Amino acid sequence: MTALENAREGHPIVVGGVSLGAHVAARWAAANPDRCAGLVLALPAWTGSPDGAPAALAAKASAQVVATRGLEAALAGTTGWLREELGRAWRGYGDLLVPHLEEAAESPAPTLEELRSLDVPAGILGCTDDPVHPIDVARQWAEALPRAVLVTTTLDAYPHALGRAVQAWRQAC
Numbered sequence: 001m002t003a004l005e006n007a008r009e010g011h012p013i014v015v016g017g018v019s020l021g022a023h024v025a026a027r028w029a030a031a032n033p034d035r036c037a038g039l040v041l042a043l044p045a046w047t048g049s050p051d052g053a054p055a056a057l058a059a060k061a062s063a064q065v066v067a068t069r070g071l072e073a074a075l076a077g078t079t080g081w082l083r084e085e086l087g088r089a090w091r092g093y094g095d096l097l098v099p100h101l102e103e104a105a106e107s108p109a110p111t112l113e114e115l116r117s118l119d120v121p122a123g124i125l126g127c128t129d130d131p132v133h134p135i136d137v138a139r140q141w142a143e144a145l146p147r148a149v150l151v152t153t154t155l156d157a158y159p160h161a162l163g164r165a166v167q168a169w170r171q172a173c
Contacts, residue, residue, distance in 0.1 A: 014169065016040030018162075019055060019133060023109040026141075030114040039122040040169045042162060043133035044141050048111045054132045056105045063101035066090075071097070081159045115144035122148040123168030125161060129154050147172050 014037050015025040022041040029036040045055030065074040075087055090097050122145045126138025135152065142150035149168040153161035 012037035014038040014040060016042070016165070018042040019045050020059075020104045020107065023107065026110040026115065026118070029118050029120065030110055033118065033120075036118070036120050038120045038169050038173070039118070039124075039145070040165050041122060041141065042125040042165050043127060043130065044109065044124070044137050045133050046109050046137060047115075047140055049108055050105060054134065058132050059101045059105035063098045063105070066101070067098045082155075085159075112140065112144045115141055116146065119146050121169055121172035123165045123170070123172055124148055124150045125165035125168070126150060126152050127155050127158055128152050
């Protein structure tokens with residue numbers, strides 16, 4: 001959130017994120033509607049409270065494995081692009097990974113009411129076969145956001161699909 005708060009005053013910006021980053025971006029936009037020019041959101045994980053959400057449970061489980069057995073053990077169940085992406089991202093947190101995962105697992109996502117209040121162009125990307133980031137959540141977000149365009153992909157095609165979320169934002173403009 002600090003980077004968003006330090007974003008240049010005076011010019012609205014397009015913000016975005018993947019998974020929990022999408023939550024942060026949308027919550028910031030709801031709190032700063034005059035500073036947001038649009039949203040590019042990929043794989044939103046839940047709406048409102050994280051209770052029982054697969055991504056929240058996965059974050060808690062990952063934090064536990066990292067804390068007790070280490071980062072490599074937590075990455076052992078992943079393969080391909082996901083392993084590369086998580087390995088790169090998680091290593092960047094260093095000793096703060098476990099508390100960040102635990103915090104993320106407890107953080108509320110924007111509510112549907114907050115999303116409805118965001119009258120900015122929004123591109124949303126959802127995966128039709130991702131059990132951790134259910135496509136129904138992406139659909140709910142797209143239906144709630146007044147100017148959203150939803151595009152879908154699969155987990156296999158995901159690494160090449162983020163640009164489609166940007167294209168969806170442009171279409172929503």
